Amino acid sequence: AELERTFIAIKPDGVQRGLISEIISRFERKGFKLVAIKIVVPSKDFAQKHYHDLKTRPFFDGLCDFLSSGPVVAMVWEGEGVIKYGRKLIGATDPQKSEPGTIRGDLAVVVGRNIIHGSDGPETAKEEVNLWFKPEELVNYTSNAEKIIGY
Numbered sequence: 001a002e003l004e005r006t007f008i009a010i011k012p013d014g015v016q017r018g019l020i021s022e023i024i025s026r027f028e029r030k031g032f033k034l035v036a037i038k039i040v041v042p043s044k045d046f047a048q049k050h051y052h053d054l055k056t057r058p059f060f061d062g063l064c065d066f067l068s069s070g071p072v073v074a075m076v077w078e079g080e081g082v083i084k085y086g087r088k089l090i091g092a093t094d095p096q097k098s099e100p101g102t103i104r105g106d107l108a109v110v111v112g113r114n115i116i117h118g119s120d121g122p123e124t125a126k127e128e129v130n131l132w133f134k135p136e137e138l139v140n141y142t143s144n145a146e147k148i149i150g151y
Protein backbone atom coordinates (compact mmCIF):
# COMPACT_ATOMS: atom_id res chain seq x y z
CA ALA A 1 0.00 0.00 0.00
CA GLU A 2 1.11 3.56 -0.72
CA LEU A 3 1.88 4.83 2.73
CA GLU A 4 0.73 8.15 4.01
CA ARG A 5 3.30 10.79 4.91
CA THR A 6 3.13 14.00 6.89
CA PHE A 7 5.42 16.93 7.52
CA ILE A 8 6.26 17.58 11.17
CA ALA A 9 8.53 20.39 12.42
CA ILE A 10 9.87 21.16 15.87
CA LYS A 11 9.83 24.94 15.99
CA PRO A 12 12.69 27.05 17.42
CA ASP A 13 11.13 27.12 20.92
CA GLY A 14 10.90 23.32 21.02
CA VAL A 15 14.50 22.98 19.89
CA GLN A 16 15.79 25.58 22.37
CA ARG A 17 13.85 23.98 25.22
CA GLY A 18 15.51 20.62 24.63
CA LEU A 19 12.32 18.88 23.51
CA ILE A 20 13.61 17.27 20.28
CA SER A 21 13.94 13.74 21.65
CA GLU A 22 10.71 13.99 23.68
CA ILE A 23 8.76 14.93 20.56
CA ILE A 24 10.42 12.39 18.27
CA SER A 25 9.87 9.62 20.80
CA ARG A 26 6.11 10.23 20.89
CA PHE A 27 5.85 9.62 17.14
CA GLU A 28 8.33 6.76 17.25
CA ARG A 29 6.68 4.91 20.16
CA LYS A 30 3.26 5.27 18.55
CA GLY A 31 4.60 3.21 15.66
CA PHE A 32 5.13 5.80 12.94
CA LYS A 33 8.26 5.67 10.81
CA LEU A 34 10.75 8.51 10.37
CA VAL A 35 11.67 8.82 6.68
CA ALA A 36 13.40 12.24 6.61
CA ILE A 37 14.96 14.57 9.17
CA LYS A 38 17.20 17.65 9.19
CA ILE A 39 17.90 20.73 11.27
CA VAL A 40 17.73 24.09 9.50
CA VAL A 41 17.26 27.79 10.17
CA PRO A 42 14.58 28.78 7.65
CA SER A 43 14.79 32.23 6.06
CA LYS A 44 11.87 34.58 6.62
CA ASP A 45 10.97 34.20 2.95
CA PHE A 46 10.86 30.42 3.41
CA ALA A 47 8.72 30.77 6.55
CA GLN A 48 6.28 32.93 4.56
CA LYS A 49 6.05 30.20 1.91
CA HIS A 50 5.44 27.57 4.58
CA TYR A 51 2.65 29.60 6.21
CA HIS A 52 1.27 31.14 2.96
CA ASP A 53 -2.30 30.09 3.86
CA LEU A 54 -2.18 32.43 6.86
CA LYS A 55 -0.85 35.55 5.12
CA THR A 56 -3.97 37.63 5.80
CA ARG A 57 -3.94 36.87 9.54
CA PRO A 58 -2.76 39.57 11.97
CA PHE A 59 -0.18 37.24 13.54
CA PHE A 60 1.37 36.22 10.19
CA ASP A 61 4.42 38.49 10.34
CA GLY A 62 5.28 37.61 13.94
CA LEU A 63 4.75 33.93 13.20
CA CYS A 64 7.16 34.02 10.24
CA ASP A 65 9.72 36.02 12.25
CA PHE A 66 9.48 33.38 14.95
CA LEU A 67 9.80 30.34 12.67
CA SER A 68 12.89 31.88 11.07
CA SER A 69 14.43 32.96 14.40
CA GLY A 70 16.43 29.78 15.00
CA PRO A 71 16.88 26.10 14.29
CA VAL A 72 13.89 24.01 13.27
CA VAL A 73 13.91 20.20 13.15
CA ALA A 74 12.08 19.27 9.94
CA MET A 75 10.81 15.72 9.57
CA VAL A 76 8.67 13.47 7.45
CA TRP A 77 6.80 10.70 9.25
CA GLU A 78 5.08 7.79 7.53
CA GLY A 79 2.37 5.35 8.52
CA GLU A 80 -1.29 4.50 8.25
CA GLY A 81 -3.34 7.55 9.23
CA VAL A 82 -0.25 9.55 10.18
CA ILE A 83 -1.59 12.93 8.98
CA LYS A 84 -4.71 12.92 11.13
CA TYR A 85 -3.23 11.00 14.04
CA GLY A 86 -0.13 13.18 14.00
CA ARG A 87 -2.43 16.15 14.62
CA LYS A 88 -3.97 14.26 17.54
CA LEU A 89 -0.56 13.62 19.06
CA ILE A 90 0.21 17.33 18.66
CA GLY A 91 -3.05 18.62 20.17
CA ALA A 92 -5.06 21.78 19.59
CA THR A 93 -3.35 24.89 18.15
CA ASP A 94 -3.79 26.84 21.40
CA PRO A 95 -1.98 24.95 24.19
CA GLN A 96 -4.55 26.34 26.65
CA LYS A 97 -7.07 24.15 24.80
CA SER A 98 -4.85 21.15 24.04
CA GLU A 99 -5.72 18.07 26.08
CA PRO A 100 -3.23 16.72 28.60
CA GLY A 101 -1.42 13.81 27.00
CA THR A 102 -0.87 15.72 23.76
CA ILE A 103 2.46 17.32 22.90
CA ARG A 104 1.18 20.89 23.16
CA GLY A 105 -1.04 20.03 26.13
CA ASP A 106 1.86 18.58 28.08
CA LEU A 107 4.69 20.84 26.94
CA ALA A 108 3.47 24.28 25.82
CA VAL A 109 1.54 27.23 27.28
CA VAL A 110 0.82 29.93 24.68
CA VAL A 111 -0.34 29.79 21.05
CA GLY A 112 2.56 31.80 19.66
CA ARG A 113 5.03 29.32 21.22
CA ASN A 114 3.36 25.98 20.64
CA ILE A 115 6.63 24.12 19.83
CA ILE A 116 5.52 21.94 16.91
CA HIS A 117 3.97 22.05 13.46
CA GLY A 118 2.09 19.25 11.69
CA SER A 119 0.41 19.19 8.28
CA ASP A 120 -3.37 19.54 8.55
CA GLY A 121 -4.44 17.36 5.60
CA PRO A 122 -3.31 15.31 2.59
CA GLU A 123 -2.88 18.34 0.30
CA THR A 124 -0.86 20.43 2.75
CA ALA A 125 1.18 17.35 3.70
CA LYS A 126 2.29 16.89 0.08
CA GLU A 127 2.91 20.60 -0.34
CA GLU A 128 4.95 20.90 2.87
CA VAL A 129 7.00 17.72 2.33
CA ASN A 130 7.89 19.08 -1.13
CA LEU A 131 8.70 22.55 0.19
CA TRP A 132 11.05 21.31 2.93
CA PHE A 133 12.62 18.24 1.33
CA LYS A 134 14.08 17.13 -2.00
CA PRO A 135 12.78 13.72 -3.14
CA GLU A 136 16.21 12.13 -2.57
CA GLU A 137 16.13 13.22 1.09
CA LEU A 138 13.21 10.85 1.75
CA VAL A 139 14.39 7.36 2.69
CA ASN A 140 12.45 4.26 1.73
CA TYR A 141 13.06 1.38 4.09
CA THR A 142 11.28 -1.39 5.90
CA SER A 143 11.46 -1.10 9.67
CA ASN A 144 11.63 -4.33 11.64
CA ALA A 145 8.67 -3.16 13.69
CA GLU A 146 6.19 -2.21 11.01
CA LYS A 147 4.96 -5.73 10.20
CA ILE A 148 4.36 -6.34 13.88
CA ILE A 149 2.68 -2.96 14.36
CA GLY A 150 0.37 -3.86 11.50
CA TYR A 151 1.02 -1.72 8.42
Ligand code: DAT
Nearest residue numbers: 054059063092093111112114116117118120
Ligand atom coordinates in the same frame (compact mmCIF):
# COMPACT_ATOMS: atom_id res chain seq x y z
P1 DAT B 1 -1.65 24.71 13.65
O1 DAT B 1 -0.19 24.97 13.90
O2 DAT B 1 -2.29 23.99 14.80
O3 DAT B 1 -1.89 24.03 12.33
P2 DAT B 1 -2.62 27.14 12.37
O4 DAT B 1 -2.22 26.52 11.08
O5 DAT B 1 -4.00 27.68 12.47
O6 DAT B 1 -2.40 26.12 13.59
O7 DAT B 1 -1.63 28.34 12.73
C1 DAT B 1 -0.25 28.19 12.51
C2 DAT B 1 0.49 28.75 13.69
O8 DAT B 1 0.20 30.14 13.83
C3 DAT B 1 0.10 28.14 15.04
O9 DAT B 1 0.77 26.91 15.30
C4 DAT B 1 0.50 29.22 15.99
C5 DAT B 1 0.20 30.50 15.20
N1 DAT B 1 -1.12 31.03 15.56
C6 DAT B 1 -2.31 30.50 15.23
N2 DAT B 1 -3.33 31.23 15.71
C7 DAT B 1 -2.73 32.25 16.39
C8 DAT B 1 -3.22 33.35 17.13
N3 DAT B 1 -4.53 33.56 17.28
N4 DAT B 1 -2.31 34.19 17.68
C9 DAT B 1 -0.99 33.99 17.54
N5 DAT B 1 -0.46 32.97 16.85
C10 DAT B 1 -1.32 32.11 16.28
Ligand code: MG
Nearest residue numbers: 117118119120
Ligand atom coordinates in the same frame (compact mmCIF):
# COMPACT_ATOMS: atom_id res chain seq x y z
MG1 MG C 1 -1.67 24.70 10.40
